[in-house]
Amino acid sequence: MRLRHRKWTDKVLLENQDIGKNLETLELDSLKQFTDLEIGSGLGSFLLSCSEKWPERKFLGVEISKNAFASAIKKASAVKDKQTNFLFLNAPIERVFPLFSDEQLTDIYINFPDPWPKKKQKSRRLTYPTRLKEYYRILKKDGTLYFRTDNIDLFMDSQEYFKEFQLFSFQVISPFYSEKTDYLPTTEYETKFREQGIDINVIIAKKKQ
Numbered sequence: 646m647r648l649r650h651r652k653w654t655d656k657v658l659l660e661n662q663d664i665g666k667n668l669e670t671l672e673l674d675s676l677k678q679f680t681d682l683e684i685g686s687g688l689g690s691f692l693l694s695c696s697e698k699w700p701e702r703k704f705l706g707v708e709i710s711k712n713a714f715a716s717a718i719k720k721a722s723a724v725k726d727k728q729t730n731f732l733f734l735n736a737p738i739e740r741v742f743p744l745f746s747d748e749q750l751t752d753i754y755i756n757f758p759d760p761w762p763k764k765k766q767k768s769r770r771l772t773y774p775t776r777l778k779e780y781y782r783i784l785k786k787d788g789t790l791y792f793r794t795d796n797i798d799l800f801m802d803s804q805e806y807f808k809e810f811q812l813f814s815f816q817v818i819s820p821f822y823s824e825k826t827d828y829l830p831t832t833e834y835e836t837k838f839r840e841q842g843i844d845i846n847v848i849i850a851k852k853k854q
């Protein structure tokens with residue numbers, strides 16, 4: 646997601662350090678409270694919808710792009726007085742994985758990740774078996790991974806990655822409509838793709854006991 650740096654970015658980030666952190670300002674101990682993780686939280690709508698819907702859970706959104714992160718913080722600042730169960734973290738997820746405890750998370754959400762289509766780049770995909778190993782470690786025994794994409798190659802290959810990895814059972818929803826479920830609110834990218842008539846597919850993977 647390429648967004649330009651806007652004039653208000655630094656001011657908004659400075660004023661909202663309680664809901665938007667980076668690896669320098671994050672207190673490591675505070676990570677233990679989170680039950681739900683979104684990887685690549687983008688402009689933030691999904692995480693904020695979840696936090697409103699499930700106030701008893703604690704949501705962490707990790708986003709590598711500072712400009713997308715800043716937009717999410719701007720949006721979140723309007724609701725932070727009534728929704729107190731979320732945090733956005735500006736960091737690459739690769740730096741955050743080691744900070745989670747084993748079997749900590751109830752759910753992981755990956756919404757429209759980069760498809761990395763070239764052969765040499767495929768190991769960077771967020772559903773690649775090396776990544777599934779990370780999710781397996783940090784998910785609780787009955788934890789769930791929700792993966793949503795518009796990219797058909799990534800969707801087909803990801804099913805193979807789950808089969809190869811073996812330690813998740815999974816179901817596929819194809820095509821997927823977030824408005825027909827009560828567990829996966831829409832995202833900015835889903836709205837954009839839906840307007841363009843592009844099909845969206847979902848894999849829901851449960852950690853095997």
Ligand SMILES: C[S@@+](CC[C@H](N)C(=O)[O-])C[C@H]1O[C@@H](n2cnc3c(N)ncnc32)[C@H](O)[C@@H]1O
Nearest residue numbers: 646685687708709710737738756757832833834
């Ligand atoms: C295509 S956008 C989707 C954004 C949002 N999930 C949505 O559905 O509207 C993918 C997002 O993942 C972020 N991202 C890519 N690689 C990442 C990484 N290694 N760690 C954290 N975020 C990452 C990008 O900056 C971008 O905001």
